[in-house]
Amino acid sequence: MVSEDLVSRDLEMEIKAGIGNWSKNPQALLNLLYKYSFEMNLDSLRGVALMAQISPIQIWAAYEDWLKKQDEAVLKICDNITCLGKGALEIRRHFKKKPPAGIEIQWIQCLGGCASGPCVQFRGRLLTQMSLKKVEELIQAETQIP
Helix, strand or coil, X not given: CCCCCCCCHHHHHHHHHCCCCCCCCXXXXXXXXXXXXXXXXXXXXXXXXXXXXXXXXXXXXXXXXXXXXXXXXXXXXXXXXXXXXXHHHHHHHHHHHCCCCCCEEEEXXXXXXXXXXXXXXXXXXXXXXXXXXXXXXXXXXXXXXX
């Protein structure tokens, strides 16, 4: 079962109120979790699936679809001290002054490529050794209309 420190009482009550419906619409369960800013990882999704009485595989498949939609116009930039020291600070300062049109910037604590930072993730791809120039080129290439 999901521990109480991971799921608020309100969220737990809403999950349990929807039992019987979640297997028909696991996307609605993900939207509920997102509404509560629930930290979604494999272990927590497994626990929520148990609480909601649906298959963990079913919620994971819906989560993968949900992630793809979330990542379409989001540029995630690593914000940990290693990446900041390797150039992400310059990227951060630039985009705080001049955010790119049509793309949301999210600062992520770690994208897992510390040795090859700065790291960014865009449309599901992790890119390493990025500079401000490379990030700007990526944004321009990805947002250009063919």
